Amino acid sequence: MSREIVLRAAVALADDAGIDSVSMRNLAQELGVVPMALYKHVTNKEELLDGMVDLIIGEFDPPTCGAGWKDAIRQRILSARQAMLRHRWAPEVIRSRTHATPVVLDYLNSLIATFRAGGFSADLIHQVMHALGSRTWGFTLEVFFTPPPAGPDLHTALFSQLAATHPDVGEIATAGFHDEDSTVGQGCDEEFEFAFGLDVLLDGFERLHQQA
Amino acid sequence: MSREIVLRAAVALADDAGIDSVSMRNLAQELGVVPMALYKHVTNKEELLDGMVDLIIGEFDPPTCGAGWKDAIRQRILSARQAMLRHRWAPEVIRSRTHATPVVLDYLNSLIATFRAGGFSADLIHQVMHALGSRTWGFTLEVFFTPPPAGPDLHTALFSQLAATHPDVGEIATAGFHDEDSTVGQGCDEEFEFAFGLDVLLDGFERLHQQA
C-alpha cells in the first residue's frame, strides 16, 4: 500500500467502472482496505483526483525536438487527446481541478517553452494559452452535442424527432460526416473536429506572430 | 407554487449562496415546502438544472438583424458571456448537461441561421460550431488558470512560490496585463482574453468561407 498503488487503483477503477464509482469507500473496498486507510496516502478526495490527473499527464508524449513550434504543439496536443480517449473520465476530472500540481505546471511550462523557442512574445503566449483553453489538455467542451447513451434505434427515433422540431439543427448535426455509411445520428468524426478547431487557432496564432 | 417559481428560486439561491447549496432539500426549505413537494414540478434534479439553464439562455440578447454574420455572432456570444458573469455557477451547470432542451435547440438554431444567412455551407457550419465549442455559451474552460479564492497576501505568496519553481509559467501568467496598477497575480483582463480567442476563431472561419 503506497500512494502510487492507491492512485493507480483509482485510475483503473475509473477506467473500468466510470468516475462515479470512484468514491473513497468504494476505492478502499477495491483495495481490500478500510476507507480511512486511504487518508494515510491522500489527505482528501481532491488530492486523490489531483493525483489521478498527474498520472494521465504522464501518458502525454514528451515534447518533440527539432520540429517547428506549430508541429510540436499540434503533435503534443493530439497526443493529449489520445490519452483522453483512453480515459474518458479524465476531461470531467480535469475541468473540476482548481489547483495546479507541480506535474501540471511542468506540462504548461513545456508548452510555453515551445512557443518561446518559436520566437513568440510573452504577451502573445499569454493570449495564445488562453485561446487554446482546454484544448491544451486534449479535449474541448462539446456541450449538448454529446449524444445520450442509447441504443441505435432509440437514437434514430430521437434524431427524427429533432429533425421535425429543429430541421436546421438536424441538418448541421449530420453535415460533414466523413464516413458515408454512418447511420443517421451516429455522430461525426470527433478526431477531425478536434483537429479542425485546433488548426484554426494555430493558423491564427501563426498569422498574429508574423504580423508582430 | 409553480415550476416557474421553483426554477427562479433555484437560480436566486445559486446566485446568492453558490450552486453547492442548490440541493433538493435546501431549495425546498427556501420555499418553505417539504422536499418531496418539488418533485411535483420537476421530475428530478437533472430537470431542475435543465430548467435553470433555460432561464439563463432567456437572458441572452436576441439575434441582431441587419449586421453581417461576424458581428451578429460576436455580439450574441459576448452577450452570453455577460449572462455567465451575472451567474457564475452557470458554466459549471451547462457543462454538466447531457440533454438539449427545446430552449437550447432554439438557441443553437438561431446561431446556425445566422451562419446560413452569411452564406456558409452546412459542412462548414458543422465544423465551425464544433470549433466554437463552449464559447457559444459565453465561456471557455480555463483549467488551472483560475486563481484559488484567497486573500491578496496569500495570493502574492502563492505567486512568488510559482515564480521560484516555474519562472516561465509565472512570467506568462502575468504577461499581457492591461491594467498597469493591477497587483501581481490578480489576474488578467478576462474580457479581453475571451474576445481574443473568439476573434481568432471568427477570423479563421471568415478566411475558410471566402476560400470556399
Add this chain to the structure above:
DNA sequence: ACCTGAACACCGTTCAAGT
C-alpha cells in the same frame, strides 16, 4: 387521489475508542 414523512442507499470526513 393526493400529499408527506420516514426510510433507503449512498457520500466525504471527524473523532473517539480500542489496540
Add this chain to the structure above:
DNA sequence: ACCTGAACACCGTTCAAGT
C-alpha cells in the same frame, strides 16, 4: 502511537402510510 469502527452531517430518491 497507530489504526479503525462508529458516527456525523449531508445527498437524491423511493415508497408506504396517512389524510
